[in-house]
Amino acid sequence: xxxxxxxxxxxxxxxxxxxxxxxxxxxxxxxxxxxxxxxxxxxxxxxxxxxxxxxxxxxxxxxxxxxxxxxxxxxxxxxxxxxxxxxxxxxxxxxxxxxxxxxx
Amino acid sequence: xxxxxxxxxxxxxxxxxxxxxxxxxxxxxxxxxxxxxxxxxxxxxxxxxxxxxxxxxxxxxxxxxxxxxxxxxxxxxxxxxxxxxxxxxxxxxxxxxxxxxxxxxxxxxxxxxxxxxxxxxxxxxxxxxxxxxxxxxxxxxxxxxxxxxxxxxxxxxxxxxxxxxxxxxxxxxxxxxxxxxxxxxxxxxxxxxxxxxxxxxxxxxxxxxxxxxxxxxxxxxxxxxxxxxxxxxxxxxxxxxxxxxxxxxxxxxxxxxxxxxxxxxxxxxxxxxxxxxxxxxxxxxxxxxxxxxxxxxxxxx
Numbered sequence: 001x002x003x004x005x006x007x008x009x010x011x012x013x014x015x016x017x018x019x020x021x022x023x024x025x026x027x028x029x030x031x032x033x034x035x036x037x038x039x040x041x042x043x044x045x046x047x048x049x050x051x052x053x054x055x056x057x058x059x060x061x062x063x064x065x066x067x068x069x070x071x072x073x074x075x076x077x078x079x080x081x082x083x084x085x086x087x088x089x090x091x092x093x094x095x096x097x098x099x100x101x102x103x104x
Numbered sequence: 105x106x107x108x109x110x111x112x113x114x115x116x117x118x119x120x121x122x123x124x125x126x127x128x129x130x131x132x133x134x135x136x137x138x139x140x141x142x143x144x145x146x147x148x149x150x151x152x153x154x155x156x157x158x159x160x161x162x163x164x165x166x167x168x169x170x171x172x173x174x175x176x177x178x179x180x181x182x183x184x185x186x187x188x189x190x191x192x193x194x195x196x197x198x199x200x201x202x203x204x205x206x207x208x209x210x211x212x213x214x215x216x217x218x219x220x221x222x223x224x225x226x227x228x229x230x231x232x233x234x235x236x237x238x239x240x241x242x243x244x245x246x247x248x249x250x251x252x253x254x255x256x257x258x259x260x261x262x263x264x265x266x267x268x269x270x271x272x273x274x275x276x277x278x279x280x281x282x283x284x285x286x287x288x289x290x291x292x293x294x295x296x297x298x299x300x301x302x303x304x305x306x307x308x309x310x311x312x313x314x315x316x317x318x319x320x321x322x323x324x325x326x327x328x329x330x331x332x333x334x335x336x337x338x339x340x341x342x343x344x345x346x347x348x349x350x351x352x353x354x355x356x357x358x359x360x361x362x363x364x365x366x367x368x369x370x371x372x373x374x375x376x377x378x379x380x381x382x383x384x385x386x387x388x389x390x391x392x393x394x395x396x397x398x399x400x401x402x403x404x405x
Contacts, residue, residue: 011370012374013378015377017356018351022356026373026374027370029360029373031357
């Protein structure tokens, strides 16, 4: 299965409050509140670190969850946010954020 | 009422030197033909201290504006916005078309059915093309203020608001939540700012609430005054009166849901999100569960 690289779109507004990350799309105003696990993935979405590595190093190490279950949850989370243009997903490292479609 | 600026009739331009006529002829005026220009009638409407001059040629429309915005008509000649209202007969338009607010070529443009309004972002001069109805001009004013407030850390909120003991309170909720009901129940010592659309602006480290003429079911404008904001209540009808806590993220989400904003402008949407977060950090937000009688105001002081 191909590796996934994720990065945060610049067409969003986000703020951490009380351990939860609030994220809103500036394009369609969709609003998400991310729990601690999702917030950890969100903050690690630098476009260079593979999702599997984020799951291993950030999720499995810091939360009480097995690798397979954490990966499934991360995949679902990434799919949902990418459908709203909030996360950008690629099979290659995402180096140039400004040229991505989500940054218009 | 019209004023003639120049005559277009032929006139005798004869001149005489001494007693001898040296020229005596009738001819067309050398000046370009001037069209009779109707008088421009104006009214300045100041909401939240922001003055908007509306210019029209219709005395009836002007009278309607003065009635509708009574209490918000300013005697000041200076206005930050200057908009010419051109009235036109009704045209066919899509009855379900939504409002479109876009920024193009340094101009804001509002399109909604047979309403079209635009103004220069910098010069703040523009035109409104609409039929002679009060709702279109109301929509333009609301949208104009949402755009202006977005850059000032403020917003228009779907909420009623009132001042009591020198402090302003907001009551927000979707249609049917009780905004008008709680306004109707207000005691005599409360000053009603609006029963429908509240005007909120950050000023230093506090937020101010201003009265607006934007009315809901009460069908009357609010008082044109302001006060520091003390709390935002998210309305819910219930079996008893109580003030309940709400998590910060829920509060911000519900606040955002009730902010009026129409423009397709991601940069301003981001600013509004930040404004909502700042607002929630400075102004207490609670759920207000209430039964529709006057005792609910015992909790609001």
